[in-house]
Amino acid sequence: MSSSQDENGSQACQRIEDFIFVRELNEVFLLLDHISGRWDKSLYNFHNHDDGEPHIDELCAIGLTPPENDEQRVAQAVKVLCAKDRLNAVARPATGLTIAFTLLVVGEDNQRDWRNWLRAMMLRRGTVIAAPARHMDKPTRLTLARYAFPGLVKAADRFNRRIFWIVLLLLIGLVMTCVMSWHITGGNAMLQHLDTLEAQQTTLSKAIDEAEIKHAANANAPPLQFCTAVDRTGMPQFRSTEEFQLCTRRRVLSGQVAVVRSNLRDWLVPWRICYGKVAQLFGPLPPAEAAPAGATAVEKERIARSSVEEQARVVTLVVGTAVLPLFYGILGAGAAVVRGLWAKMRESLLSPRDYTLALLQLALGATIGACIALFVNPSGQTPGSEIGLLGNWALSTSALSFIAGFGVEGVFVALESLVRRVFNITDPARRPTD
Known part of the structure; x- marks a missing residue:
């Protein structure tokens, strides 16, 4: 019984040694590899044998020479822990954990990775070359990372x-945002063109009225209305050069307005479909209101045109000031997340919590993108108005939302400062004066 207990105890000690000592030693070699590959960090101080600290040759001897007794094993463990502490101080802000996790996420030319195997197969154009198992198991820096932090392997895959x-x-959101932004820009362009043509029509109508009044000033001339006379074949008939010019201009403007309104009606089709699909979730849609009883065909057409124009203005206003800023806020936060991950990969600073932080940053970016228009006056300060949260900027709401999403942390710091000013709250970081 006692012999079995001794064997179990020795096996437990061996497992503890493998679990702690071997992991720590692999982490030390991982730190040595990281520091030796950086131009801004140096291992020169580890060659000074007068400082009482472990040195590179001693660490290499630990990895190559097994201990002869327990005292030597303890001495080696102390040297490994001291070296780990020194190397982490030299490698900062990176640590052994972030270096290992970055390697596991980014990886290198690892023959055991199925993606590298598939890439090699494609480069060989289908030629299968059987490689021995030893070649597939050659140690790399990933091997050190796996042995030093075995619990990070699955976390890195996730x-x-x-x-x-x-x-x-x-990327999908970027494509959708760009398509939506281009679509809204097209709608705004059509509405602006329509407003310009309608203004020209108004000016032309005044010119026609003035020409009719000028013609009626002659006592011998009978009263007439321009652009109404036709011959026996139904073709328009003009009684003066001025009437011909004005009526031709009127016909051209009417054709242009009809084209723009037709394009605007086609532009509204996807929004009407989307609105109908969403509205059906809450019940059947009510029937569309028809024109008033007794309305002529011209009045019915005018009401239909006004309805299309009003719907287009509502869509461009709501999507341009509410939906697009939300998407641009998410894109700004996403750009900051990708840029932060890229910087951490370059400096070997990745850690498992970065994924959770990325999700939180995206959520904050969406929030500030949807609400930034409440605090910013993008068109400039009006007389008697106060300066907004970020001052006066000649930028669109979508541009400000992207900037706010990219620097979401700074925006919320500004919001906290605004809350303290509005509600007269003392800054907790400021010490009270004596």
Whole structure:
């Protein structure tokens, strides 16, 4: 019985040694590899044998020479822990954990990775070359990372998959935002063109009225109305050069207005379909209101045109000031997330919590993108108005939303400062005066 207990105890000690000592040693070598590959960090101080600290040659001896007794094993463990502490101080802000996690996420030329195997197969154009198993198991820096932090292997795989989906969704959101922005820009252009043509029609109508009054000033001339006379074949008949010019201009403007309104009606089709699909979730749609009883065909057509124009103005206003800023806020936060991950990969600073932080940053970016218009006056300060949260900027709401999403942390700091000013709250970081 006692012999079995001794064997179990020795096996437990061996497992503890493998779990702690081997992991710590691999982490030390991982830190040595990271520091030696950086131009801004140096291992020169580790060659000074007068400082009482472990040195590179001693650490290499630990990895190559097994301990002869327990005292030597303890001495090696102390050297490993001291070296780990020194190397983490030299490698900061990176640590052994962030270096290992970055390697596991980014990876390198690892023959055991199925993606590298598939890439090699494609480069060989289908030529299968059987490689021995030893070649597939050659140690790399990933091996050190796996042995030093075995618990990070699955976390790195999940991190890779989740970040891939975040980037993919951001790209889809970018395409949708661009398409929506271009579509709204087209609608605004058509509405502006329509307003310009209607203003020209109004000016032309005044010119026609003035010409009719001028013609009626002659006592011998009978009263007449321009652009109404026709011959026996139904073709328009003009009684003066002025009437011909004015009526021709009127016909051209009417044709242009009809084309713009037709394009505006086609432009509204996807929004009407989307609105109908969403509205059906809350019950059947009420029937469209017809023109008043007794209305002529001209009045019915005018009412239909006014309805199309009003719907187009509502869509451009709501989407341009509410929906697009939300999307641009998410895109700004997504750009900041991708840029932050890129910087952390370059500096070997990735950690498993970065995925959760990325989700929170995207949520904050969406929030500030949807609400930034409440605090910013993009068209400039009007007389008697106060300066907004970010001052006066000649930028669109969507542009400000993207900027706010990209620097969401700074915007919320500004919001906290605004809350303290509005409600007269003392800054907790400021010490009270004596």
